Amino acid sequence: MEDLIAIVAIVSTFGSLFGIIYIIFMTRHRERMAMIESGVEADLLTSTKRRKNKREGMLKYGIIAIGVSIGLLIGEFLYTFTRMTEEVAYFSMVFLCGGISMLIYYNQARKIEAKSKADAFLDDDFS
Structure with a gap:
């Protein structure tokens, strides 16, 4: 039972970190794609x-x-x-x-x- 708790804790920690990083990158990607679609110059992206x-x-x-x-x-x-x-x-x-x-x-x-x-x-x- 203790092994299961340790495994769940480790998996949930790394899973939440991955989820946060994924959300950050996907949000930035969507913002950039919306800027490109609206015709904003690429100089603003960098x-x-x-x-x-x-x-x-x-x-x-x-x-x-x-x-x-x-x-x-x-x-x-x-x-x-x-x-x-x-x-x-x-x-x-x-x-x-x-x-x-x-x-x-x-x-x-x-x-x-x-x-x-x-x-x-x-x-x-x-x-």
Whole structure:
């Protein structure tokens, strides 16, 4: 009986995940087909915003990964050379350096956004 409960739980979990993903993709497909049938240009289907967000996402994850790895390294030094416990050394430095790296990303993203707005403004003036 316990084996049956485990099997049902696993099947229902993966089945619901598949169902959600299927619904998302089918809805997007239907929306796109309706847009194509109504004569909307194909340029609207592929947005440059998605590509820009992908680039900025890679920047974000890269900066955070660097921050967390520096936090782990500093945590190792604190654990080795001080009387700080292992858990406190690692967790405090990972969260501290991870937070600092998020602040760095925020500043970089703000600069990138300001530059893209300035470029768009210049493109509008000279077009």
